[in-house]
Amino acid sequence: MQSEQEQKFLADFEQNQNIVHKVCRIYTTNQHAHNDLFQEITIQLWKNYSKFRGEAKFSTWMYRVALNTAISLYRKSTRRIKTQDIEDFAYKIKGEDYDDTQELQLKSLYAAIRKMGDIDKALIFLYLEDKPYKEIAVTLGISEVNARVKMNRAKDKLKKILNP
Amino acid sequence: MDVLDNYKKAWDNQPEETEKVSKIDIYKMAHSRSSSIVKWIFIIGVLEFILLASFSLLFDDTNVLKEYKKIGIPGFYKLINIFSFLIILYFLVKFYLNYKAISVVDSTKVLMQKILKTRKTVRNYVIVNLIFAAISIIILVSAEINFKIDTLTTTQMWVTIGASILVTGFFLGLMYGLYQLLYGILLRKLNRNYKELSKLAELN
Secondary structure (H helix, E strand, O other): OOOHHHHHHHHHHHHHHHHHHHHHHHHOOOHHHHHHHHHHHHHHHHHOHHHOOOOOOHHHHHHHHHHHHHHHHOOOOOOOOOHHHHHHHOOOOOOOOOOHHHHHHHHHHHHHHHOOOHHHHHHHHHHHOOOOHHHHHHHHOOOHHHHHHHHHHHHHHHHHHHOO | OOHHHHHHHHHHOOOOOOOOOOHHHHHHHHOOOOOOHHHHHHHHHHHHHHHHHHHHHHOOOHHHHHHHHHOOOHHHHHHHHHHHHHHHHHHHHHHHHHHHHOOOOOOHHHHHHHHHHHHHHHHHHHHHHHHHHHHHHHHHHHHHHHHOOOOOOHHHHHHHHHHHHHHHHHHHHHHHHHHHHHHHHHHHHHHHHHHHHHHHHOOO
C-alpha cells in the first residue's frame, strides 16, 4: 500500500524523469550504466523526499540530487565500454519530427560533453537547461562570480571539442 | 552568433526519452538497495572498526600479561585496554555522526566535504591505532631491556632496539600503505572533483 506522500513522489518523478535521463546520458556511456545511475538517483530522491518541503520546485530539487549523485555518489563501473555500446546508445531519443541536422548536432553535443570533467559536465548541463547563475552557484556550492568564471571556461572547452 | 547557440537549440528541441520509466518501476527502484560510494565508505569503515577492535578481543593475552608482570609493568596492560576502548568509542561516535550528516541535498561542494570528512575519521582512527601500537611496542621493548639490563651486552641491546624498530616500522608502513591504496582507489574520482571545485574557490 502506497502512502499519499509516496504517490505524490511517483507522480512528480514520472513527470520530471526526463531531467534524470539527461543527467544519465551525460554521465554514462552505455545503457547498462545509464540504468544503473538512474536507479541510484531514484533511490537518493526517494530517501530524501521527506526533506523536500516544497519550498523549491520539485524539478529544481531534482537537478541537485541527480547531479550530486552522478558526481559524488555514483561509482562508475570500471568495465571497458565497447564502441558498439556507445553507438547503440546514441540514440534512442530519435523523435519523428526532429530534423536530421539537429539530431546530428545533438549527438555531437552529447559526445563532446561526455569528454569533459564531472564538474564541467554539471556546469554545461545547467547552462543548457537555462538555469540562472544564482541557482548554479547554490547547486554547486560556489560563489556566483566563480560560477561565471568557471562557466566561461567550460564553454570554451566545449567549443574546442566541438570545433577543434 | 555564438557557436554554441545552434547546439543549444538542438538541446532545447531534443525529444523526450522514448523508454520512459513507469511509476511501478520507479517505485521498485526507489525501494532497491543503494550502492553509492557513501555506503561503501560506511561498510569499509565499520569493517575496519570491527577488525581492529577484534584484534584486542580475540588476542590470547595471558602470555602478554605474564610478560608485563615479569618486567614490572602490570598496570600498563590495563591502561592500554581502557585507553583502546575509549579511543574506539570516540571514533565510532564521530564516524557515525559524520556519516549521518552526509546529505545529497547539500550543495555539491558541501556534500563532497562531508564525504571526505567521514573517511578522514576512519583514517585518523587507523593512524591513532598505528601510533598506539608503536608506543606500546617501544614501552614493551624498553621495559624488557631494562629488565635484562645486567645480562645484555651493549651490542645486544642496540641490536634488539634496532630490530624492533625495523620490524615495527615495516608492519606499520605496510598497513598504512594498504590503507591508502584502498581509499585512493575508492575516492580517486571524488578527490579529483573536490580539488577542481576548491581550485575554483581560490581564483577570487
